[in-house]
Amino acid sequence: xxxxxxxxxxxxxxxxxSAAVKGVEAWIAATRPDCICVQxxxxxxxxxxxxxxxxxxLQGHFHFAQKKxxxxxGVYSRHEPSDVIAGWGDEEFDAEGRYVELRFDTPARxxxxxxxxxxxxxxxxxxxxxxxxxxxxxxPHLMRLKAAREFILCGDINIAHQQIDLRNWRSxxxxxxxxxxxxxxxxxxxxxxxxxxxxxxxxxxxxxTATDAAYTWWSNRGQAYANNVGWRLDYxxxxxxxxxxxxxxxxxxxxxxxxxxxxxxxxxFRL
Numbered sequence: 001x002x003x004x005x006x007x008x009x010x011x012x013x014x015x016x017x018s019a020a021v022k023g024v025e026a027w028i029a030a031t032r033p034d035c036i037c038v039q040x041x042x043x044x045x046x047x048x049x050x051x052x053x054x055x056x057x058l059q060g061h062f063h064f065a066q067k068k069x070x071x072x073x074g075v076y077s078r079h080e081p082s083d084v085i086a087g088w089g090d091e092e093f094d095a096e097g098r099y100v101e102l103r104f105d106t107p108a109r110x111x112x113x114x115x116x117x118x119x120x121x122x123x124x125x126x127x128x129x130x131x132x133x134x135x136x137x138x139x140p141h142l143m144r145l146k147a148a149r150e151f152i153l154c155g156d157i158n159i160a161h162q163q164i165d166l167r168n169w170r171s172x173x174x175x176x177x178x179x180x181x182x183x184x185x186x187x188x189x190x191x192x193x194x195x196x197x198x199x200x201x202x203x204x205x206x207x208x209t210a211t212d213a214a215y216t217w218w219s220n221r222g223q224a225y226a227n228n229v230g231w232r233l234d235y236x237x238x239x240x241x242x243x244x245x246x247x248x249x250x251x252x253x254x255x256x257x258x259x260x261x262x263x264x265x266x267x268x269f270r271l
Contacts, residue, residue: 005247005266008113009033010154010234012217014258015042016052024257029056031252033264034078034271035102037115037154040258041072063087065097072097073115073155079104079271088141093119093134101151104271110148111242111271116155121176128176131158135185139196142189146198152238152267153199156217156260161186161201164211165232177231189237200243202236202265207249216251216261225256234263245269 009031013019016038028036036058043052044064053060058076063086065071081102087094088101101114118135121128145151159182160166172178191197207214215230224230238246245268252262 004268004270006269006271007031007033007035007264007266008152008154008236009036009262009264010039010115010156010236011036011262012039012117012156012234012258012260013042014040014260016048017043019257020052022257023255025055027252027255027257027262028058028076031264032056033058035113036076036262037113038074038076039072039115039117039156041074041097042069043072044068061086061100061102063094063097063100066095070096071117073100073117075100075102075113075115077102077113082106088138090134090137090141092130093137098134103149105149110150112145112149112151114151114153114155116153116157118156118158120158121179128179131176132181135182139185139189142199143196146239150239150242152202152236152242154234154236154263156233157186157235157237158233159183159186160231160233161190164209165214167212167215167229167231177233198240199237200240202238202243202246203232203249203263205243206246206265213251216263217259220259234260236263236265242267242269 055076060074060076061084062074082105083103085101088099098117101112104111119131121131160178163169214232216234218225218230246265248266250264
């Protein structure tokens with residue numbers, strides 16, 4: 001019954017042209033996901049024209065940043081969505097191309113697949129404050145969405161939630177991505193009974209204790225990748241009923257298409 005599962009991948013490309021040179025398209029063709037959510041396209045619509053509108057037979061839907069060579073997200077899908085929503089309604093961050101939502105609605109179901117790229121605060125205090133503004137605004141958006149429909153949000157969230165989500169947690173407690181305020185935001189979002197929570201971290205549902213195997217990002221400094229000094233920054237966040245359909249997960253590390261690894265989850269539903 002393998003073909004009855006919905007295969008959903010998330011990958012921060014760190015530049016679609018760069019990832020293409022490193023063989024990402026052949027990998028997508030070989031693994032045949034139903035949808036692949038991508039982040040950090042680092043391209044504009046004109047750059048994709050005639051080359052990247054489709055990848056391995058999947059049709060792309062995008063949200064581009066206004067700034068050239070920056071951010072940008074997409075969802076490549078085997079199935080035609082009923083609606084595509086670029087941006088989540090925040091002027092500051094919609095200008096940065098961080099959110100695209102594909103809706104696959106039927107009379108019996110309201111379901112969204114979302115690709116999202118959370119800001120990084122690692123370049124300095126100004127961007128860290130922007131990250132906090134994003135988190136403050138994005139939380140109520142997710143709660144409104146959860147009240148209205150089922151969804152899976154895939155993306156580079158730029159937060160390692162718990163100590164098991166990064167190799168050197170002790171030395172990173174004052175660094176962006178593992179700050180107490182960021183982790184508290186995630187804890188609230190994933191709280192099962194808090195009215196401001198209720199989302200499921202799908203990888204952790206399937207692999208509650210994984211440490212070294214869970215990492216999806218490695219710094220380009222030193223020998224971080226070779227020594228697996230990594231962070232888990234890439235997530236599938238889902239509404240509970242949809243998360244309950246997750247059957248298996250895989251983080252692919254055999255080839256390196258960017259500084260992130262693709263994370264794939266198989267769900268027991270069809271579009």
